[in-house]
Amino acid sequence: MSALKDQLHSDLTASMKARDALRTSTLRMVLSAITNAEVAGKEARELTDEDVITVLVSEAKKRREAADAFADGNRPELADKERAEAAILADYLPAQLTAEEVAVIVTAAVESTGSAGAGMKAMGRVMGLVSPQVKGKADGGAVATEVKRQLGA
Template identity: 40%
Template sequence: MVTMTILETLTSDLTVSMKARDAFRTNTLRQMIAALRTAEKSGKTAHELTDAEAETVLTGEVKKRRESAQIYTEAGADERALTETTEADLIESYLPVALTDAQLDSLVAGAIASTGATTPKEMGLVMKAANAAAAGLGRVDGKVLSQKVREALQG
């Protein structure tokens, strides 16, 4: 069985949504593909993105939309906020499942144990170990991970 890359999956799903005349999904998929193509061409030389790199790009797209939704909500533009949130949810459906709080706590404890860190000054070392350990397990929000590491080192 041949597995498709994220970009191939998006392209295939774009064709399906266009045939189904699902304008919202088609538009969002086009934006996702455009973001990935732009990332491929950025840097010194163009290269095909790995799935891990594609996930990073898509995670950034989700973050942008969540931030926009919050701004729209604060400005009273609830319809625009809903659109941004719905787009973010659609993009997230192409990403690995986020780790639970319990999984993150376990990850942080393991990173602290493996590095021998005891003070908040060693947070960078622990973050590096935690991110390395999280690779391949699922999606991790860097802000949440950072907060958990800080709490664990202070507590």
């Protein structure tokens, strides 16, 4: 079992003992999503820490999007709950990169591929280099925006 999954299980037990309903429900939800990912596909497999982080990133993104939707729908109490769940999930994710750090990574990728000024044709090459470096550490939309900006698209 991955160390991160073990940590989630032990934190779930601790939150249940502490009667922290929000943390308990959030951890149960993410452990359920991890289990679903493990049994998805043709055969069951054990997820690595990197795979668990991918699931956590996906669940955190769902919470942010739901919070925005609830806020737009004039349901602030539900939006607050979704934001609180996203904050709990953020505790288990790697530290997020700042916009400046993303810009430095993208600049290095543009230079190494020789794509400066190539426009959208080079987007795939640059994103192929950048994505593994920022996986779980930065929002994909923000990274894509920075790549487009630097490619002059």
